[in-house]
Amino acid sequence: MQLRQLLVVITPHRDEQPALMRARWLAQQTGAAIELLLAEHHPGFEQTLLLAPEIALQARDTYLKQQQERLERLAAPLRDEGLNVSCCLRWGQTLVSHVLERVEQLQPDLVLKSARHHGLLSRLLLGNSSWQLLRHCPVPVWLVQREGQQPKRLCAALDPTHSADKPAALEHELILASRELNEKLGLEADYLHCFAPLPHSLMFDAELVIDYPSYVAQTEKAHREALTNLCSHYSLPQANTHLLSGFAEQVIPDFVRAQHIDLLVMGAISRSQLDSALIGHTAERVLEAVDCDLLVMKPPAFAEV
Incomplete structure (x- = not known):
């Protein structure tokens, strides 16, 4: 950026x-x-x-x-x-x-x-x-x-699995923008991805219910591998890369408060040409819950479709 x-x-x-x-x-x-x-x-x-x-x-x-x-x-x-x-x-x-x-x-x-x-x-x-x-x-x-109050710390909320249907290039844009803000403005940058396994009460497959801890472990492994693969392109400090379990609308605001984040960097896409189009259900819930500055980015080839 x-x-x-x-x-x-x-x-x-x-x-x-x-x-x-x-x-x-x-x-x-x-x-x-x-x-x-x-x-x-x-x-x-x-x-x-x-x-x-x-x-x-x-x-x-x-x-x-x-x-x-x-x-x-x-x-x-x-x-x-x-x-x-x-x-x-x-x-x-x-x-x-x-x-x-x-x-x-x-x-x-x-x-x-x-x-x-x-x-x-x-x-x-x-x-x-x-x-x-x-x-x-x-x-x-x-x-x-x-x-x-000048920002000192930023957090980029990443979705390396693209579970929200965002173009893959957007995650790279978030990292590049965060690195540039770190280099040019001296903002300490953290990179966060959160995942939410299905609750035990919603597991209807008998084998999964019996081995629920294994399901959670495999889910975490898949998300960790996706995050590691994304971050490996940029040699991001491991201490500043975080994988947390939980729903984004709860985990991200909690992280922002606990780590005294001044700027939250997120990606979002417009869903349609309707005035009521959402930038993403998860993104909207997160944005309403945080108490810091917000930087919202779109895909490089952004178009309202």
């Missing part, structure tokens, strides 16, 4: 911009250029029952000028540091469509967007725009929720 051009989605009407601060840090470390994208819309400017159309249009232009000035104020401190920062202002209700359109035009290496964290529930509350970006954006998406 190259880091030459970053696209930051600015959250309207918020002083805190965690995604912008993370992009600033990334640019400082890599020299990447940054573009700030703000998609604004206010229905009041289009309700012209009480205002003449020309007055409503003038009011909207004034409002957009103010928002452009706001973008420039956000960019100014970064430019003062010598960073290459541009600004893009769009008008319209559909944030995701503006982001995807700009992604197609700009061809950024990474899209960054702020995500809200609910302290009482200790989980990310991903809004509709975040989910739509994860589902449909062809470039990696980094959801940022910890302003002012």
Whole structure:
């Protein structure tokens, strides 16, 4: 994953911009250029029952000028540091469509967007725009929720057996991206794969029920061999490679908390062209359960089919 051009989605009407601060840090470390994208819309400017159309249009232009000035104020401190920062202002209700359109035009290496964290529930509350970006954006998406805290550790969640039907190349992309983040940003990288044997209570084959421990051992062996084979291409430190038993939606969040992971790297694919398409049932359950930054990547030849 190259880091030459970053696209930051600015959250309207918020002083805190965690995604912008993370992009600033990334640019400082890599020299990447940054573009700030703000998609604004206010229905009041289009309700012209009480205002003449020309007055409503003038009011909207004034409002957009103010928002452009706001973008420039956000960019100014970064430019003062010598960073290459541009600004893009769009008008319209559909944030995701503006982001995807700009992604197609700009061809950024990474899209960054702020995500809200609910302290009482200790989980990310991903809004509709975040989910739509994860589902449909062809470039990696980094959801940022910890302003002012620079990442130190990342975890790449791998699926070397491709049980979730993901293209094999995606696992290699996750490892390559994690290694690059380790080398360029100094993030300590862990690589995790989890597997879940069928519970004893669900085993209906008489021979398997009798020798259930052997079934579990064989399952673990198969997953360990798959993980070892995948990691052998990259000489990953054994101490940073983990195979754990259990369901991903439980094991991964537990690992993230126990190991103080700041960034979870996952792969996902869009299942269809429907707006309700999932990026993967397991991935969605995991993403809702963790309390760290999220980097979601797609296959190299990503296409919504």
